[in-house]
Amino acid sequence: MKMKKLLLLSTGGTIASVASNAGLVPKETGEELIKMLGKLPYDIKVRDILQLDSSNIQPEEWKFIAQNIYKYRNDYDGIVVSHGTDTMAYTASMLSFMLRNINIPVVLTGSQVPINVVLSDAHDNLRLAFAAAATCPPDIYLAFHNKVMLGCRSVKVRTTNFDAFESVNVPPVATVSSDGLVFNDENFQKKHDGAPTLNTKMNSHVSLVKLFPGFDPNLLFAMVDSGCRGIVIEAYGLGGMNFIRRNMVAAIGKLIRQGIPVVASSQCLYERSDLTKYEVGREALLEGAISARDMTSESAITKLMWALGQGMDINEVAKFFDTNVAGEVTLK
Incomplete structure (x- = not known):
């Protein structure tokens, strides 16, 4: 042979x-x-x-x-x-x-x-x-x-x-x-x-943020003011984010209305994010947060870079994250 x-x-x-x-x-x-x-x-x-x-x-x-x-x-x-x-x-x-x-x-x-x-x-x-x-x-x-x-x-x-x-x-x-x-x-x-x-076009002006108790949502706006064009947030559990006092959910809504896609993944390495299960996830979903489902953080951030590099707007990015391109996400 x-x-x-x-x-x-x-x-x-x-x-x-x-x-x-x-x-x-x-x-x-x-x-x-x-x-x-x-x-x-x-x-x-x-x-x-x-x-x-x-x-x-x-x-x-x-x-x-x-x-x-x-x-x-x-x-x-x-x-x-x-x-x-x-x-x-x-x-x-x-x-x-x-x-x-x-x-x-x-x-x-x-x-x-x-x-x-x-x-x-x-x-x-x-x-x-x-x-x-x-x-x-x-x-x-x-x-x-x-x-x-x-x-x-x-x-x-x-x-x-x-x-x-x-x-x-x-x-x-x-x-x-x-x-x-x-x-x-x-x-x-x-x-x-x-x-x-x-296709090597990408926009690396993105950020990966790990949410922690006490995180100041105003830091997200500071990132955008410095040129950040998209954000992946490693949220709690299934994708929960706080909205009492330091209102992450409201900040995400404001960013999305500015055309900045915000992707919600889980800090947990295994299993998926599901923004539909708890109030703290549903509120973020209603504001337009994009679920990463069971994607790795490495895959979510590179997928966001690549999507922005194609000139996708926020709705196109959301649709792209609802697509299994290379086996990176389980949709069902």
């Missing part, structure tokens, strides 16, 4: 880091990563496109990564992106919106420990990512610690443990067993409905 032709796009991160007087710094090339893996049953090519700690990967880098994936999508059977773990879930989520109907599997991975350390998790994560890029259906994925997850459902939940990422509100696409990659019978991916497209 002909070997699958795969591409590694190296962007830096812990996986490629070496010790320095300033701490860990990304230095290893993609070729050096591959050499440390030993022989693999794939035809692998490497392109080093960035060499950054993922804390420094921002919207400009998202565009660059997406452009490279789109450029090489027809030359390979799958693409692996090595990436730092701290912002990898944000990158995976944004790529899910930028690269609609991608025609090959694209798999992001990294490690908690540099690959040059004896007990690093990098080797297993890279092998998993290449196996996923060779066998998964076309989509954007994140592969880590024996799990392959839909990119827009992945969240980093641990800072040092090797099991650093979880697939939130849907099972992983596949897991590793002694039989190899075992795929989940349920398919949460959106079926392709057209040719692959690249």
